Amino acid sequence: MKRRMTGLTAMAVLAPLTLTACGGGGGGSAAGGDVESLTVVDYYNNEPDKTLVQEAIDRCATELGVTIERETVPGKDLIQKVLQRASSKTLPDVLMIDNPDVQEIAATGGLSPLSEYDIDTSGFAEGMLEAATYEGDVYGLAPTANTLGIFYNTELLAAAGVEPPTTWDELKAAAAKLTQGETYGLAFSGIATYEGSWQFLPFMWSNGGDETDLTSPEVAEGLALWKELVDSGSASSSVINWSQADVKDQFAAGKAAMMVNGPWQIPALQENPDLAWDSVQIPVNEQGQTSIAPLGGEVWTVPVTGDDAKQAKAAEFVQCISDDENQLALAEARYTVPTKTTLAEEYVTRVPEMESFTEQVANARSRTGQLGEQWPEAATVIYNAVQLALTGKASAEEAFEQASAG
Template sequence: MRMRKWLSTVGVASVLMAGILAGCSKDSSGNKDSEGSKESGKPVEVTLAGWGGNPTEEKLLKQVIEDFESKHKDVKVKYEVISEQYMDVIKTRLIGGEGPDVFYLDAFEAPALIETGVLEPLDEYVTDDFDVEDFEKPLAEAFIQDGKTYGFPKDYSTLALFYNKKMLSDAGVEVPKTFEEFREAAKKLTKDGVYGFGVAPELARMFWLGESTGGDIVKDGKANFASPEVVSALQPIIDMHNVDKTAAEPKEVGANWGGEIFGQGKSAMVIEGNWAIPFLADTFPDIEYGTAELPTVDGKHSTMAYSVAYVMNGASKKKEASWKLISYLTGKEGMETWTSKGYALPTRKSVAEKLGYDKDELRASLVAGASYATVWSEGTNLPIIMNNFNNQFLSAFLGKRPLEEALKEAEKQANSEIDSK
């Protein structure tokens, strides 16, 4: 998941809209797909941009594209990997009228880009056989704004509890089902240089917990994380680090992230996503671990979901061909191929069932969370809210100041920045 700050600038929406108006005109023949046509007999070339992935993922995507082209002889796909500063590059190209026809869009970035008007609404292209109801509802809704659909999610990951089977067995600890049990388990598991919980003290991982008791981290487009409900929900994480001494962030023990602190055996439990499974298989193949849905709070399940969609450039002159590509990539056949190795989870329920992920020993808990997850996407101001939260939450996590005080300052600063936009 790419969580970069949205670089808002005065006039960006109007500049992007001007690019659309300049690029949306049809060619003189009235044909929407001006490059290649039925008359010329040449296939329409559609550009597809993404940020790449590991070699297996790249191979899978190339296979999906080849399958698409074999079934749609009238369309040729030009795939481009943007490996650095992805969103900055995409925005620059959109402003310059040179954006790709189809491209990846992270749910985190979606609200701000949708607001500029550069994306093509997809509702009019959808046919009954596309089966929109098959998508996990929270994931699909992340790309809907004002009743219009601007993208269909290609994959996702939720968060699950990863636990070291041997450590729990040796300590006589059952897999915790509630947050109270989780905290007590962490106490019993913290010994001999091992922490019970390897934690990522950041909003992207804490959002679900902050809202677990009924609070709103974002309210009316503003930061609201200093509310009593949110502070009380997050306080246990601070206490696990500073009072119980049972939690540590990875860098405190020389690791880079949750998968590494867990794989190295320096924490008995972590909260991670699907991406940790292939990492652990490749890097720490001997570790015996299991996964479970996140501990409930007040009897309620919650988790986070991170998703990416395929979207269409509103200025594209090849909209019909672009939709053919999007509908295949996010259709049942294309999605099955793309997610067949388990590097990504399918956003379609039928595909998850067909591939057996809903019953998979390690992935079932991740799939189960998709139906009730909070998607990491909360309006156009989330980047500002996230940055201010992270700065001050970490200071409380490290024991430098009380959590309530830290979050009040962060909320004030975030809303000041929002007001001055």
């Protein structure tokens, strides 16, 4: 989720190119022959993720009896890289992409459905399978997922006599009581990017709203909550400019008692030994509602290269990197959540600080589940509406009407 690839409309050129592309540009096998090597492209180009993912890749290379030629690129450059390699007929054998982009790329004909290789996709979290599905076919698997939750400073809450909130009313009351001096009760990202939309989704979805009707009362109520938090001073007006990394910095510095954020921030929080924190699921409007947050995570796919043997071996790689051993190893090392629901109990035993996020993933939802390829348009309306409401240019009820018209 932290990355959003641009220029996807240009992917339309990919379909005719992939039909004639040769076998992944890697060393060699004709269709039907033995496969000795595979090429892989992903965007884990920063440490420690780069090395941690390499360990999983190496495990699968050994298991499949192949060598792996891996290329890592910045997330913002991935689509351009794929287009260049499609044009030169050197597509990778395995392509890792952000889950909201799978449907858009699958629609071009550039990916091969896993059903062609008898890959077992049962047992995976429903939301993640939904993200990887286009027109009834599953196009990839994700070893792990991430999502959002509420981090809270345990010492500040204890000193104020505040319990971690489970409802919106409790969240407002807690944020108000925790706002003291230079410390705000709550921090979140309302920035005018996909990050702002991503952070708003739990408040929209858990209240019964969705992206098919952004002008519904349920959606407006979620935005009204955010607006009330800012207008009352329980959250800083600067949230309109804060990325999720900025929100983490505020929380780590003690300038926010609670924050909306994801488990990828845990390593940074652990760098401050004096910071005591815990987490809970995103609060719901009313007791009895299910807390529903968006799914983040990357999907490993099989591009159409024209080399049947390599595509089959690439599908085996996708299955391998998503097996139980790799899911648990990657999740434990990277503070993500295994996407096989049967692994949840063992994972929480190994990494207890991930309990609330593991619970949240069980009911998490794909961003592209409702609108598919049209999701980016809805995401843009959402963050524009958030900006209108939090800057006082529109009420929560009017903001989505204005953003949709714009």
